[in-house]
Amino acid sequence: MTEQQSLSAADATRTQPHGDLTAYYGEPENRKEYLRELFDDTAMDYDRILQYAFFGTGNFYRRRALRFAGLKPGMKLLDVACGTGVVTVQALHTLEPEDIVCVDPSPGMRKVASEKLGERTPVLEGSAEHLPVEDNQFDLLTMGYALRHVTSLEDAFTEYFRVLKPGGKVMLLEISRPKGRVSRFFTRLYMRDLVPLISRIVARRERGHTLMRYFWESIDQCVPPQTILDALESCGFKDVSRRAELGIFSAYIATKPEGND
Numbered sequence: 001m002t003e004q005q006s007l008s009a010a011d012a013t014r015t016q017p018h019g020d021l022t023a024y025y026g027e028p029e030n031r032k033e034y035l036r037e038l039f040d041d042t043a044m045d046y047d048r049i050l051q052y053a054f055f056g057t058g059n060f061y062r063r064r065a066l067r068f069a070g071l072k073p074g075m076k077l078l079d080v081a082c083g084t085g086v087v088t089v090q091a092l093h094t095l096e097p098e099d100i101v102c103v104d105p106s107p108g109m110r111k112v113a114s115e116k117l118g119e120r121t122p123v124l125e126g127s128a129e130h131l132p133v134e135d136n137q138f139d140l141l142t143m144g145y146a147l148r149h150v151t152s153l154e155d156a157f158t159e160y161f162r163v164l165k166p167g168g169k170v171m172l173l174e175i176s177r178p179k180g181r182v183s184r185f186f187t188r189l190y191m192r193d194l195v196p197l198i199s200r201i202v203a204r205r206e207r208g209h210t211l212m213r214y215f216w217e218s219i220d221q222c223v224p225p226q227t228i229l230d231a232l233e234s235c236g237f238k239d240v241s242r243r244a245e246l247g248i249f250s251a252y253i254a255t256k257p258e259g260n261d
């Protein structure tokens, strides 16, 4: 997809991350509920799927990305779309458990995350568009592989701006569709066909397959990286950048200006 997708003609400044995938949830208004159920149903299998489908590389990659974003001891971190807590676990190599707050809309994912992280790290119900935290609280906000699920980029980024301290950073991890024809062919083959197959075997049920097929479809339909960078800037962030590895693993980093910037 090369053009910005607007939610409606009357609201052209809100960018939907991807077009509606009606083959999965029928009418667009069913999307939120469909996603909550899909993530609830697969929460118990999520970590094993990551482990087998991506050869256990995800933990290393997430930890390195946190370092790249400048995570340091003593910082306050908000992990949005925490899922089972895979980004948070990597942040715990640097931070104390009480320095981190996790947020996710799926009760199933939150249950797995809470059991894994323990009582010292709050795991709150909420979404990127409605964060259950006060203004100007966090030094770093992370969102791992969930930007495609927000209602609009601007709704999420406006919230991120609100909850970050001046000088605080946002770091978004996402998969981007590769540009070249050959790499697109192989990425599609692996992500669209093999990863869902592996996930079905690992989860021992169809939902694992659906989760990872949806994962690929939403990546394939996602707005281009430049649209994400532009949306961050339009919401007030500065020093907006994207670091891409192998043409597909993207880390978007942006800073909330200090008062006098």
Ligand SMILES: C[S@@+](CC[C@H](N)C(=O)[O-])C[C@H]1O[C@@H](n2cnc3c(N)ncnc32)[C@H](O)[C@@H]1O
Pocket: 035, 036, 039, 080, 081, 082, 083, 084, 085, 086, 087, 103, 104, 105, 106, 109, 126, 127, 128, 129, 143, 144, 145, 146, 149, 150, 151
């Ligand atoms: C693929 S998991 C990502 C988990 C983890 N962050 C990671 O790095 O693997 C996507 C998560 O996004 C959550 N999610 C879906 N819609 C969301 C929204 N609008 N705001 C925040 N999180 C959302 C889901 O409940 C799910 O736990």
